[in-house]
Amino acid sequence: MKKIKKSNFEKMVNSLLQSGSTIIAPVLKKGKHYFSRIESFDKISLDYCQTVLSPKAVYFPSTDSLMRYENEHNNVKIIEVEVPKNPVIVLGVKPCDAYALSYLSEFFLKENSDTYIQVRKENTTIVGFTCTHSDDKCFCTSLNINPFDTKGTDIHFTDIGEEYYVESITEKGNEIIKNFNTMFEDSQTIDKKEYSSNPPIKFDLEKIRLTDKFESSVWLDQSLLCLGCGACAYSCPTCSCFDIQDESNPYSGERLRCWDSCGFGLFTLHASGHNPRHDQSNRWRNRVFHKFEYSVKNLGIISCVGCGRCIRVCPGGMNISEHLAELATI
Amino acid sequence: MKQFEPKIIAFVCNWCTYAGADLAGTSRLKYAPNVRIVRFPCTGRIDYQLILKAFENGADGIIVSGCHPNDCHYTSGNFYARRRWIVFKSLIDFMGFDNRRMYFSWISAAEGAKFASFINEVTDSIRKLGPYTDYSNLRKIGVGSIGEEL
Amino acid sequence: MTVLARVSELLDSQQINLFIGYTQKGSICPLFLKESDQVDKLIFNEDCLQNLVPYLNKHEVQSFGKIGIFCTFSALRSLLQLKSEKRFSNLSIIPFLVISDDEFVEFGSYEEIESYIEKNFKKGDDNVQEMIDKINLMSTEEKWEFWTNELTGCIKCYACRSACPMCYCDKCSVEINNPQWVPTASHSQGNLEWHVMRAMHLAGRCVNCNECFRACPMDIPLNLLTSKINADMEVAFGQIPGTKLKLDYAMSCYKFDDKDNFIR
Numbered sequence A: 001m002k003k004i005k006k007s008n009f010e011k012m013v014n015s016l017l018q019s020g021s022t023i024i025a026p027v028l029k030k031g032k033h034y035f036s037r038i039e040s041f042d043k044i045s046l047d048y049c050q051t052v053l054s055p056k057a058v059y060f061p062s063t064d065s066l067m068r069y070e071n072e073h074n075n076v077k078i079i080e081v082e083v084p085k086n087p088v089i090v091l092g093v094k095p096c097d098a099y100a101l102s103y104l105s106e107f108f109l110k111e112n113s114d115t116y117i118q119v120r121k122e123n124t125t126i127v128g129f130t131c132t133h134s135d136d137k138c139f140c141t142s143l144n145i146n147p148f149d150t151k152g153t154d155i156h157f158t159d160i161g162e163e164y165y166v167e168s169i170t171e172k173g174n175e176i177i178k179n180f181n182t183m184f185e186d187s188q189t190i191d192k193k194e195y196s197s198n199p200p201i202k203f204d205l206e207k208i209r210l211t212d213k214f215e216s217s218v219w220l221d222q223s224l225l226c227l228g229c230g231a232c233a234y235s236c237p238t239c240s241c242f243d244i245q246d247e248s249n250p251y252s253g254e255r256l257r258c259w260d261s262c263g264f265g266l267f268t269l270h271a272s273g274h275n276p277r278h279d280q281s282n283r284w285r286n287r288v289f290h291k292f293e294y295s296v297k298n299l300g301i302i303s304c305v306g307c308g309r310c311i312r313v314c315p316g317g318m319n320i321s322e323h324l325a326e327l328a329t330i
Numbered sequence B: 001m002k003q004f005e006p007k008i009i010a011f012v013c014n015w016c017t018y019a020g021a022d023l024a025g026t027s028r029l030k031y032a033p034n035v036r037i038v039r040f041p042c043t044g045r046i047d048y049q050l051i052l053k054a055f056e057n058g059a060d061g062i063i064v065s066g067c068h069p070n071d072c073h074y075t076s077g078n079f080y081a082r083r084r085w086i087v088f089k090s091l092i093d094f095m096g097f098d099n100r101r102m103y104f105s106w107i108s109a110a111e112g113a114k115f116a117s118f119i120n121e122v123t124d125s126i127r128k129l130g131p132y133t134d135y136s137n138l139r140k141i142g143v144g145s146i147g148e149e150l
Numbered sequence C: 001m002t003v004l005a006r007v008s009e010l011l012d013s014q015q016i017n018l019f020i021g022y023t024q025k026g027s028i029c030p031l032f033l034k035e036s037d038q039v040d041k042l043i044f045n046e047d048c049l050q051n052l053v054p055y056l057n058k059h060e061v062q063s064f065g066k067i068g069i070f071c072t073f074s075a076l077r078s079l080l081q082l083k084s085e086k087r088f089s090n091l092s093i094i095p096f097l098v099i100s101d102d103e104f105v106e107f108g109s110y111e112e113i114e115s116y117i118e119k120n121f122k123k124g125d126d127n128v129q130e131m132i133d134k135i136n137l138m139s140t141e142e143k144w145e146f147w148t149n150e151l152t153g154c155i156k157c158y159a160c161r162s163a164c165p166m167c168y169c170d171k172c173s174v175e176i177n178n179p180q181w182v183p184t185a186s187h188s189q190g191n192l193e194w195h196v197m198r199a200m201h202l203a204g205r206c207v208n209c210n211e212c213f214r215a216c217p218m219d220i221p222l223n224l225l226t227s228k229i230n231a232d233m234e235v236a237f238g239q240i241p242g243t244k245l246k247l248d249y250a251m252s253c254y255k256f257d258d259k260d261n262f263i264r
């Protein structure tokens, strides 16, 4: 294990910036935190509870170009899109988000590797941080994620006062330590729990059994509050749905991958006009089932990390942790 | 250097302005060739989104033109259109669209001369403004992913 | 009688099958009551700002048939505007405007709402007007800069649309996809087009409830757009949305002498 003085950490970040790395970190804007590209160290604001949007766009941008094409007298030419290969460092990623990023890469890369996301992942270093601020909407601990976990990070920092306690998790992490080896000192193993936030457990995950609840009336009752927008899915670090759109004219065009949400009625609307998920209760059920049933079946992972973002952004006051607590009792 | 030639899209109604353009032609009045005319049955059908689409696809200027008030072939289409333009104008001015690139006019079937001189005047002033890129430049894929808020 | 007692009474006597109000769970959120046993969870205070009327547009909610609902003043206006747009013909709605625990107005008809609004009319939020005035003073370039900056952040989650009482279309224009009319992509151009379109659709209809702004996760002040054009329309056409039960919708009527100073 290693540690690094905060002053050296600043020097390290500045030197990474100078060497041409793109650094994405939480930044304070109009009173809220957003992951954003930084130009200098002083823009970083690490004492945050939760950013409005998750860092998932680093892998999976809200609008992603997949290819372009040109058409000249019916000769269609495909122009491949180069995903930029410059190194990207995402700094200040909390354990919940890092966990979510590892889920996303499982999702996009496990069976059929998605090249766009593959390239981004290869060039991205995730610098995790032990969580120090939580609020009443956080519930990672209820999902067996600890606010100091390192899953999904390449290197993990814990604020221990004047210094950061540093754990290197992957080769990329080792690389950073190697490149700045004069700044890192050896350290004893510490109990990170003492330095982390500790959101209370809100429900017993074991008690949530969805399989036989598909037809339950609970979905209608819970979803009455839902207004059917995409705010939850778009802010969620694990939501991975997208819509392929061609923006084109007769001469040229571009194929885009845009975020989509199963909360929208249009998501499942058939061309015939039939909609198998015809009202919001079906859509809400799908959201919960996907996260807690389907992804467990498909990938063996629950695809909710308890970050609470969907609760914070919902204009209708939907609260997934309360709804899960309710599901645990029935 | 070659002089910049603006692309101007004119959305016009069939019965007045289009006929006015015709008259300008048959009267052998010369007007700038920069204008592409799109003919509609009535100004009432000219959706404001068409203007945005034109800018999106590289128009440097826009003309919307139809029958004078009280002259509409369908009696009142241009009155409805006028209300829509009043509101649209208030919105786009508020949003800071370059309003020097949008022209609204009434040109009747008998006003071939007005049509020709109007086109020339619009073309001249838009030529002076240069190409319009504010709108098409907005289409940047990937901004908003890394760079802006994620 | 307190408002809670009255809500209980209505639920117990089945004069309503559903009551939509507010409750406090960490933060304030809507509460849907089907029975009176949880009526004491209802709260009402000055922080209860969410306009609940958009819920009445959901068909799951409509299937309750007889519905009571807490309304703020602008929510009441949205209800009246929706009625003037011939909505809710199959619903019986009992709106409540709560002033304090035992001071409230229960409306028995839309006419009553109309006259209440007329008597108590207050213009929307002062902060909104202040911002609009500020933007009005900007140069064209500054306005463009301001709006493109703000709208770049839009992620096209459509929370603004979902939360707006007046956005009730079964098929929204952004869902017209054959061909795709408004871009789905949330690049700045698609965002701008979406917001121009949405503001135009709320011309003569926005009741200044500011719910769109409150709903937006990215804090985009898009209520300024609708508020601005509606303020201009009030001057130009003399109509204020959500104040009249019988309405000649400003965008589907005209006067011979409508003033324009830009058409040549």
Ligand code: SF4
Pocket (backbone or CB within 6 Å): A232, A235, A236, A237, A238, A239, A291, A303, A304, A305, A306, A307, A308, A309, A310, A311, A320
């Ligand atoms: S569902 Fe909600 S709490 Fe769970 S990961 Fe997504 S945004 Fe976070």
Ligand code: SF4
Pocket (backbone or CB within 6 Å): C078, C163, C164, C165, C166, C167, C202, C205, C206, C207, C208, C209, C210, C211, C212, C213, C223, C226
């Ligand atoms: S546009 Fe915004 S302020 Fe206007 S009615 Fe809709 S939600 Fe309310």
Ligand code: SF4
Pocket (backbone or CB within 6 Å): C161, C166, C167, C168, C169, C171, C172, C173, C174, C197, C198, C201, C202
């Ligand atoms: S934006 Fe327009 S089309 Fe879409 S729901 Fe609102 S009013 Fe309807």
Ligand code: SF4
Pocket (backbone or CB within 6 Å): C153, C154, C155, C156, C157, C158, C159, C160, C161, C215, C216, C217, C218, C219, C220, C222
């Ligand atoms: S709520 Fe905000 S982010 Fe979502 S679509 Fe509306 S303006 Fe865009």
